Amino acid sequence: MKKWFILGFMFLFVLIISACSNDETTTGEEDTADTTETTNNDATVSDEKVKIEFWHAMSGANQAAIDKAVADYNASQEQYEVEALFQGSYEESLTKLRSVGGTSDAPAIMQVFEVGTKYMIENGYVEPVQTFIDQDNYDVSQLEENILNYYTVDGQLYSMPFNSSTPVMLYNKDAFKKAGLDPENPPQTFEEVIAVASKLSNDDMKGFAILLYGWFFEEMLATQGGLYVDADNGRTDQATQALFNGEEGLRIFEFLKEMNDAGTLGNFxxxxxxxxxxxxxxxVAMYLDSSAGIADIAKNAPFEVGAAYIPYSEKADRNGVIIGGASLWMMNGISKEEQAGAWDFMKYLQTPEVQAQWHVSTGYFAINPAAYEQDIVKERWTEYPQLQVTVNQLQDTKPSTATQGALISVFPESREHVVTAIEELYQGGDPQAVLDKAAESTNRAIEIANKTSGN
Structure with missing residues (x-):
């Protein structure tokens, strides 16, 4: 109990922001026919549809998109009834899962943010979706490789990707023109961003900005090929120490410091x-955002919005991006009938038609790239060509342990340490010193977590 209490407690440190999450709510159709019930593994089975509980953490417009997908699925077949239930934030939903995980009271499907992956693998509540892929001979090659990579550990796909996004650089094309810059040729490297930010900055506008959120640091680290922790980013063994304070991480902090000192970096x-x-x-003329937020920004801005790949250091090759967002996990304490229904629903969600609707409704990537050939997507890309830039960046990503992303159970806490380091940097701190401090704090958290889990 102590182990899971401490691991669970780690998640209270999470700063998760809703760029990668929008929401809506849904209720499935109910079959009211009178039937005779039997039981199997404490789950109710009858001539009615088998009830499949789906816990999620999406609100607003994204919840509406979930509700539509669920309603369409329920209407498409007669065997299963999916019920989508909003459980609050990612952190709140995990707290609720801890009280029922591994029992028949657990939901069949649980949506968990990407940095919860290590915790979910170790908590004993889940059945890897690889089990059903193997039983069903399901062809995962039809799905986006660079999205699957994050959730694949030791050759097993543990969860099914769902709402997936990556960072992108958005910029004000009108401001570029006014400053005499080519709006179709945005900066790519750190040095180029620094130079362009200087030309764009004035009394009313800063040239560049990033949100105080560790995700963007992780992405700029990975695109240089840098690792966040040892043991191949925690993918070949338990990670024991942070590596993000190495040369790749230092380049990012020096990049931010130079613009901050010059007064061209905005802190919002x-x-x-x-x-x-x-x-x-x-x-601000340029900033990093989630790919899922692009359409709304382009729609609401009173100027033409450009989209570009995230910047990288000129001292490294561009490697690409790590997937963000969340995935769907199969619980292991539920009945076989519920698991079968959950798997059927997961497969339904990956069909090109459903993924196309999901992509245009939310801005998240289509897990099945065949969705991009659907007419509704082509129409959407004509209206918002910025969306295609995000897909190109994802598909141009080079698969590696760097772009696969790190696996540590204390990721939320580590992100907080990185954010603190950035804040100290902006207040005049030495780049290497504040980075080292964040790494040391992360190392202590990893050590405690590993001891608690017996690793």
Whole structure:
């Protein structure tokens, strides 16, 4: 109990922001026919549809998209009834899972954010989806490799990707033109961003900004080929120490420090809406955002919005991006009938038609790239060509342990340490010193977690 209490407690440190999450709510159709019930593994089975509980953490417009997918699935067949249940934030839903995980009271499907992957693998509550892939001879090659890579550990796909996103650099094309810059040729390297930010900055506008959120640091680290922790980013063994304070991480902090010292870097805090408002209102000309937020920004901005790959150091090759967002996990304490229904629903969600609707409704990637050939996607890309840039960046990513992403159970806490380091950097701290401090704090958290779990 102590082990899971401490691992669970780690998640209270999470700063998860809703760039990678929008929401809506749904209720499935109910079959009211009178039937005679039998039981199997404490789950109710009858001539009615088998009930499949789906816990998620999406609200607003994204919840509406979930509700539509669920309603369409329920109407498409007569065997299963999926019920989508909003459980609050990612952290709140995990707290609820801890009280029922491994029992028949657990949901059949659980949505968990990407940095919860290590915790989910180790908590004993789940059945890897690889089990059903193997039983069903399901062809995963039809799905996006660079999305599957994050959730694949030791050759097993543990969960099915769901709402997936990556960072992208958005920029004000009108501001580029006004500054005499080519709006079709955005900067690519750190040095180029620094130079362009200097030309774009004035009394009313900062040239560049990033949200105070560890995800963007992780992405700029990975695109240089840098690892966050040892043991191949925690993928070949338990990680024991942070590596993000090496040369790749230092380049990022020096990149930010140079613009901060020059007065061309905007600091708009850690709230997504604040930095997006700053961009749309013309207070910053370039910034990093989630690919899932692009369409809304392009729609609401009073100027033409450009989209570009995230910047990388000129001292390294561009490697690409790590997938963000969340995935769907199969619980192991439920009945075989519920598992069969959950698997059937997961497969339904990956069909090109469903993924196309999901992509245009939410801005998240289509897990099945065949969705991009659907007419509704082509129409959407015509309206918002920025969306295609995000897909190109993902598909151009080079598979590696760097772009696969790190696996550590204390990731949320580590992100907080990195954010603190960035704040100290902005206050005049030495780049290497504040990075080392964040790494040391992460190392202590990893050591405690490994001892608690017996590793």
């Amino acid at each position: 805090g850690s709230v997504w809406d604040d930095i997006r408002t700053a961009f749309v209102s013309g207070q």
